[in-house]
Amino acid sequence: MTVAVYPGSFDPITKGHLDIVERAAQIFNEVIVAVAINPNKKPLFTMDERVEMIRMASSHIPNVRVESFSGLLVDFTRKQGAQAIVRGLRAVSDFEVEFQMALMNKRLYPEAETVFMATHTDYAFLSSSMVKEVASFGGEVSDYLPPAVLKKMAEKFGDTVWGKASAR
Numbered sequence: 001m002t003v004a005v006y007p008g009s010f011d012p013i014t015k016g017h018l019d020i021v022e023r024a025a026q027i028f029n030e031v032i033v034a035v036a037i038n039p040n041k042k043p044l045f046t047m048d049e050r051v052e053m054i055r056m057a058s059s060h061i062p063n064v065r066v067e068s069f070s071g072l073l074v075d076f077t078r079k080q081g082a083q084a085i086v087r088g089l090r091a092v093s094d095f096e097v098e099f100q101m102a103l104m105n106k107r108l109y110p111e112a113e114t115v116f117m118a119t120h121t122d123y124a125f126l127s128s129s130m131v132k133e134v135a136s137f138g139g140e141v142s143d144y145l146p147p148a149v150l151k152k153m154a155e156k157f158g159d160t161v162w163g164k165a166s167a168r
């Protein structure tokens, strides 16, 4: 049984994240999407909202489970009996910090392997923070978010997120 943990803030989950979840679910028997409780970050969505949105967005994938965690990722990984930590890579700029984290996690818990998956080309520029910024200024973000997330974003930022305002 191969189990992978896919950790992140997911504030909110985007189609870029979901693409990684779908592909990881084809490689591993189980994928645990692990939403990090990070006291240094001030998220737009609460932990419960983020978990709920991921559950809805990934409901079509049977071998995905969504959990939250605090503390060290390697401790969570060990407790879950997972052998792999999945991370997505977009640009070279992701690489340095991801590489550093992977090496540190390997030192802390050698039993787990970090597996990097390259982003889908359609989502190479996509980040949760970019989507939030565009939505906050009234831009359309419907191409980048799963429907359940788009609904929540519309509650926060208004119907412009659907692109209705630009419909002509």
Ligand code: ADP
Binding pocket: 007, 008, 009, 010, 011, 014, 015, 016, 017, 020, 086, 087, 088, 089, 090, 094, 118, 119, 120, 123, 124, 125, 126, 127, 128
């Ligand atoms: P973190 O706060 O840990 O960076 P994120 O929620 O921003 O958490 O991202 C979680 C993981 O998903 C990271 O490995 C990140 O590189 C990856 N990721 C984010 N956006 C994309 C995308 N558009 N395509 C592929 N991977 C992505």
